[in-house]
Amino acid sequence: MRAMICRAWGAPDELRLEEIAPPEPAADQILIKVTASCVNYADTIMIKGHYQSRPDFPFAPGLEACGEVLRCGAATTRFKPGDRVMALLGHGGFAEQAIALESDCFAVPDDMDDDTAATFMIGYISSHVAIRWQAKLEPGETLLVLGAAGGVGLTAVEIGKALGATVIAGASSTEKLEIARQHGADQLINYKSTSLKKSVAELTDGKGANVCYDPVGGDLFDEALSSLAWGGRILVIGFVGGIPKIPANRLLVKNRSAMGSSLRYYREHRPDQLRASVEELIAWWRDGKLKPLISQRFSLENVPAAMAELLERRAVGRIVIAMA
Ligand SMILES: NC(=O)c1ccc[n+]([C@@H]2O[C@H](COP(=O)([O-])OP(=O)(O)OC[C@H]3O[C@@H](n4cnc5c(N)ncnc54)[C@H](OP(=O)(O)O)[C@@H]3O)[C@@H](O)[C@H]2O)c1
Incomplete structure (x- = not known):
């Protein structure tokens, strides 16, 4: 072969x-x-x-x-x-x-x-297990997605909408943000040309996002952490921009959490939840919620x-x- x-x-x-x-x-x-x-x-x-x-x-x-x-x-x-x-x-x-x-x-x-x-498989399941089982996103919450037009980022946008959240998409260009909008994002932030923290504060009346899905890391992680609401959860998904350090004091002051989510964990330790994710994703795809x-x-x-x-x-x- x-x-x-x-x-x-x-x-x-x-x-x-x-x-x-x-x-x-x-x-x-x-x-x-x-x-x-x-x-x-x-x-x-x-x-x-x-x-x-x-x-x-x-x-x-x-x-x-x-x-x-x-x-x-x-x-x-x-x-x-x-x-x-x-x-x-x-x-x-x-x-x-x-x-x-x-x-x-x-x-x-x-x-x-x-x-x-x-x-x-990878795009949708990785985002589903992270958002559904780790962060436990609730309907009505705000989900901030970084790298929102990328492979896993775009699936996170669609999954956030399927779960009834308001989705803020962050990306580095107008073209990428337009793709995130076409896949359901409610609000858009170009984090290359504007401050992520200031823009999230403006869009959420100063409250911040409840959950952030972060496949980028690097310098953007720090701003994303600052963009979280009281009790907010940041999902550590990937490090295309570099591996950030997490300042523990900033988790404490607003009761925030940083949560790792690895697809490998679900394959090896929670195959039941992995199967439940695939079933829900296929049902959503059939309903036209995932494109x-x-x-x-x-x-x-x-x-x-x-x-x-x-x-x-x-x-x-x-x-x-x-x-x-
Ligand atoms: N934890 C898990 O279970 C899991 C599962 C799958 C993937 N991942 C991880 O998620 C990350 C993204 O994977 P992917 O397959 O979705 O990649 P991708 O399609 O290339 O998307 C990555 C996005 O990151 C942004 N980005 C920021 N800085 C970048 C840089 N220096 N180089 C490239 N892109 C950059 C880009 O968006 P902008 O230009 O808009 O910033 C891009 O759309 C990887 O680290 C991967 O290992 C984790």
Whole structure:
């Protein structure tokens, strides 16, 4: 099979398209013929060797995919060859075949196309578990989303609206904010040209946001923390702008909380909540509350160019890698 292979920690343009033997599924795994996969910022961190997991070389990156079941491990029970699945992967999505734990595979709804299914897992589930189970966002609360037109940010905007919150979207350009507005954001802040803290205060009559969803971190984290209301919760999602330090005194004074939320925790420790998230997300998608945005499609040989879109801050919504 063809796969985009990483043989040393480095940049996207060091990846090479190679012909390799397909992986063998273990007893609790499923072998998938990949039809489409999706590029995540985390792929760029993994090939650098800075991600939570460091696969043995050589490996194909790619953390989620949609495809057809080719073979089922001896201990699996939920799928059979020919079934359409969407899956969370350890890695390996940028290849014509990939393996996933059966517990990380979900049936694709009949009316969902392959490209949409390839982008449906990480973005939506990560934001859902964070907002629903960690921050416990209530209807009527205000949700501030940073990087609101990005892969996970845009899903957070839609999930906030589906849960009945007022959503303030923050992004670095007018074009990105317009995309967040089209996906339901009530109010918009360009944090490149204005102060996030001042703008949130103005939009909330000085009260602040109840929850902030932050996949950016860096210098913006400090302003986001200051933008929280009494009892506010900041969801620590990612660090594309750098890893911030959290000043504990500023949590205390307004009874605020900083909450880490990792999809990996739910995969390994709360599979029940993960399944509940997928069920609710599919129901919302059927009701038209979620409108996955696929902004670009690349072929397998062009995975490095697709990753560069994210690293150079041009990407909006999701970028699909189409195998055909
Ligand atoms: N905790 C979890 O379970 C979980 C799950 C999935 C992803 N994540 C993390 O979430 C983060 C975002 O992932 P993603 O796949 O959504 O990425 P993405 O599509 O590239 O979105 C990231 C957004 O961050 C903003 N940004 C600010 N500074 C940036 C910079 N220097 N370079 C690139 N973007 C920058 C951009 O928006 P503006 O230009 O508008 O600022 C961009 O839209 C990553 O750190 C990822 O590892 C965490």
